[in-house]
Amino acid sequence: MPLQSIQDPIWVHEVHNPGSNRLDARFVADLFGVTLTELASWTDISYETLKKSPDSVSAQRSLQQLVHSWEILMTVFPDYATIRNWLHHPIRRLRGRTPLWLLQQEDGVNSFEGLAEEFVDPTTD
């Protein structure tokens, strides 16, 4: 297949910094539909650090977990808009709290990734 026929060739840069090829907090925040300030509050990285270096090495672990979670959610939701809507929606699994609430808890990114992975086996609770 000729390269020219591949659709959407910029997809790989969706969440990566084109300069460093590392995950970029600004793009991940856009993906989740939140501000950089809000995304920073989910992690151990300060807003000032992410603002200055959105592709900071120290932020990569959390950003990887968020992107990994998103990729799992993409397997069961039809589109990005539905995922973003789900983030704000109360769910029984969390006793009426939202997935965004989970992200705001201590170690929330890790818990959120666990929640996303539960979609592989959604009945373990």
Place this chain on the structure above:
Amino acid sequence: MHDATTLKAVLQKVPPLSRKSVLVTRFVFEVYRLSAASPVGALVNGGRYNSPGTQALYTSFGRATALAEFTQNFGDDQPIAVASMLNISIFQLQRLVDLTDPHLTAALGTSVDELTQLRLPRKPIATQYLGDIAENLGVDGLIVWSAQAADQKNLVVFPQNCPAPTAPYLIVTKAARVV
């Protein structure tokens, strides 16, 4: 809930139940149908009655309960635009423990509320220790209260403790689109 030593002592004294041809149900997203009868999901992250690293297959006795479990991550006004499969598995269990028995619950020093309390993903919870102790004692299944459907029961199976001839097997009976 009592400490691990007491839990172990209580569980060791419980006369195990046995069941043949138990009919149970679980729903999965069709994209993950290949592992529908596998405890792999709970193995990785743990579940309510197993810690990460311990195999456990979570099923429901009632189909409505299974659907409530499956849809727990969605609001009722949210469409689930992903096909799912209804799986019915039949097990033969020889060392079953009924955690919905109020006498046993009391002996374990716990309550329905504690057993069904909010469990955050990847956060340890007392029920995991209880399940792990039972699994280590060779228990092959736990009858438990559903945390999603009040007064309904689920069956947590530890396949590794089931004798090989009675290992769970999958019968795909239906493919449905939940919208």
